[in-house]
Amino acid sequence: MSVFASPSTVIVEAERPLLDAGVDLMARASRALAHFCADVLRESRGQIFGSRVCVFAGPGNNAGDALFAAAALARRGAHITVVTFFERTHEEGLAAARRAGAGVIAFPSSDETADPSVEAAGQCSAEAGAHLRADVLRELSRSDLILDGILGTGGRRGLPEHIASLIRDWRHSNGTSTTQTLIAVDIPSDLSPTEAGSEDRIHADHTVTFGGLKAELIDPRVAAFTGTVHLVDIGLELHEDQATAEVVDADDLNADFPRPQADGHKYSRGVVGILAGSEEYPGAGVLTTTSAVNCGVGMVRSLGSQMVAEYVIGLHAEVVTASGRMNAVVMGPGNPEDEYVHACVDALANTNVPVVLDAGALDMVGRAESVKGTWLAERPVVLTPHAGELARLLSRLLGEIITSSRINADPIGWAQRAAQSSGCIVLLKGHQTVIAAPDGFCVLPEVGPASLATAGSGDVLAGIIGALVATFHAKHQHEPALPERELAHIVGLGVLVHNAAGRRAVNAGALADAVAEVAGELIHKGSVIE
Numbered sequence: 001m002s003v004f005a006s007p008s009t010v011i012v013e014a015e016r017p018l019l020d021a022g023v024d025l026m027a028r029a030s031r032a033l034a035h036f037c038a039d040v041l042r043e044s045r046g047q048i049f050g051s052r053v054c055v056f057a058g059p060g061n062n063a064g065d066a067l068f069a070a071a072a073l074a075r076r077g078a079h080i081t082v083v084t085f086f087e088r089t090h091e092e093g094l095a096a097a098r099r100a101g102a103g104v105i106a107f108p109s110s111d112e113t114a115d116p117s118v119e120a121a122g123q124c125s126a127e128a129g130a131h132l133r134a135d136v137l138r139e140l141s142r143s144d145l146i147l148d149g150i151l152g153t154g155g156r157r158g159l160p161e162h163i164a165s166l167i168r169d170w171r172h173s174n175g176t177s178t179t180q181t182l183i184a185v186d187i188p189s190d191l192s193p194t195e196a197g198s199e200d201r202i203h204a205d206h207t208v209t210f211g212g213l214k215a216e217l218i219d220p221r222v223a224a225f226t227g228t229v230h231l232v233d234i235g236l237e238l239h240e241d242q243a244t245a246e247v248v249d250a251d252d253l254n255a256d257f258p259r260p261q262a263d264g265h266k267y268s269r270g271v272v273g274i275l276a277g278s279e280e281y282p283g284a285g286v287l288t289t290t291s292a293v294n295c296g297v298g299m300v301r302s303l304g305s306q307m308v309a310e311y312v313i314g315l316h317a318e319v320v321t322a323s324g325r326m327n328a329v330v331m332g333p334g335n336p337e338d339e340y341v342h343a344c345v346d347a348l349a350n351t352n353v354p355v356v357l358d359a360g361a362l363d364m365v366g367r368a369e370s371v372k373g374t375w376l377a378e379r380p381v382v383l384t385p386h387a388g389e390l391a392r393l394l395s396r397l398l399g400e401i402i403t404s405s406r407i408n409a410d411p412i413g414w415a416q417r418a419a420q421s422s423g424c425i426v427l428l429k430g431h432q433t434v435i436a437a438p439d440g441f442c443v444l445p446e447v448g449p450a451s452l453a454t455a456g457s458g459d460v461l462a463g464i465i466g467a468l469v470a471t472f473h474a475k476h477q478h479e480p481a482l483p484e485r486e487l488a489h490i491v492g493l494g495v496l497v498h499n500a501a502g503r504r505a506v507n508a509g510a511l512a513d514a515v516a517e518v519a520g521e522l523i524h525k526g527s528v529i530e
Helices: 008-020 027-043 061-074 091-099 114-118 125-142 161-170 222-228 250-256 282-294 306-315 338-348 360-365 387-398 405-409 411-422 458-477 482-501 506-525
Strands: 003-006 052-056 079-084 103-106 144-151 183-184 204-210 228-232 245-249 271-275 299-302 330-331 354-358 381-382 424-426 435-437 443-444
Touching: 003 008, 003 482, 008 027, 008 114, 008 360, 027 061, 027 144, 027 183, 027 204, 027 228, 052 061, 052 091, 052 125, 061 091, 061 144, 061 183, 079 091, 079 125, 091 354, 103 125, 114 443, 125 161, 222 411, 245 482, 250 405, 250 482, 271 282, 271 458, 282 299, 282 306, 282 458, 299 306, 299 411, 306 411, 330 338, 330 458, 354 458, 360 387, 360 458, 381 411, 387 405, 387 411, 387 424, 411 435, 411 443, 424 482, 443 482, 458 482, 458 506, 482 506
Parallel strands: 052 079, 052 144, 079 103, 144 183, 183 204, 204 228, 245 443, 271 299, 271 330, 330 354, 354 381, 381 424
Antiparallel strands: 003 245, 424 435, 435 443
16 A cells, blocks of 8 residues: 655654653564564575574664664574674664674774774784774675664765775675675665765665655665665654655555446546547557546547547447547647647636646647646646656756756656646656656656556556546546645556556557456456456
């Protein structure tokens, strides 16, 4: 189900009332972390007893979580080595680990000395540091599991050089074996969305985070550092209105897909108009219309040329060409001719019917005839660009050259900027689809299959989204305005339908047909059968 992501500061504030009431949140977190580690060890080596676990301990509370979890693993027969990197660490956690039999290596920074007697004897601390480095690298090379508790949410960017150089040496020494598992505690240390210095940073296989999903962990650019993110509930009261993003998956699709009601009729299920396809690209009209028909909407109107309509009706006799009520319109796939675009805009005058703009129709945003106060501003608008199309749109809106490479370097940031600048819901297509609302809120659907990267896939997606928006608008058409965050969620469901269909197809034609199979399972069986 939906998981809402909030800034770390919001999560820290949510902890305060429980801490003030004496609730031991660290005990809850460390128990859950220990259970997760135990499961990983059982899966990777068959048992916990005899396993080797190395803990990187910094000065914060995430080190305490890691140390208490390590103590629990030690009591179940794991061999624990703790590496401390600073003059202080979490004292109670370190004491618990020692009592459970953990060994401790104090790895000093360049201006510290691990053994005062060595310095007193006048010997260079660098020699002692070299021995300690060798000891730590040896422990890392034979560890089954490593816990990263160096820096948590309060840590500053940039690891101290003595830690960065150790990680660099470890990564270069084949110590990061595929048989090892690295788990970041709460958040990977020195988490950054840039690749700069990535050799010096933690690359976790899993991140176990506590209380609430941190917004920093959902940025598509940090996936290489977080691995799979697991959220542990420790009893915090978090409010959705303080969240900055929502992560949606198949469970949300199963729960929220709009299904026909017993007292419903074709108009209550929504009517979507499709203006897609042209003499040059008639197939786009077929794909967009097919996916809309197959998505369970009450009616589909073909708004384009007679030639495209003939192709469509030859496949879907239920599609109508007569004018009439509509609850959403999809415009742009296949670059429909201007005369049909102008006719569609005229038909939408004095209505609040939502529109989904794709492909060529994206050029209407920001043009003189489409600025704020004209027909686009009178209704909810969903834009569905890929990175190249968004770059062209933003270049026009912002008056500067924006490239697709810049878009791909920060998809969430640019989608948010486009949504704010245009006043529209922006669906940025890519490996990780990002849906941004004008207020900055984002919906991130789970990643779809690679087979979706094929010609016509975007046309199918536009039809799905148009159908779902039409159904949503039919249900809420008497309300003053469609809530933007709810609309973004519905668009996210459309992406999930597209993903599910993509797991059953390898080309756009089969993809559009697979939408009927997915929608049928959702409507008649209650869930998608993967």
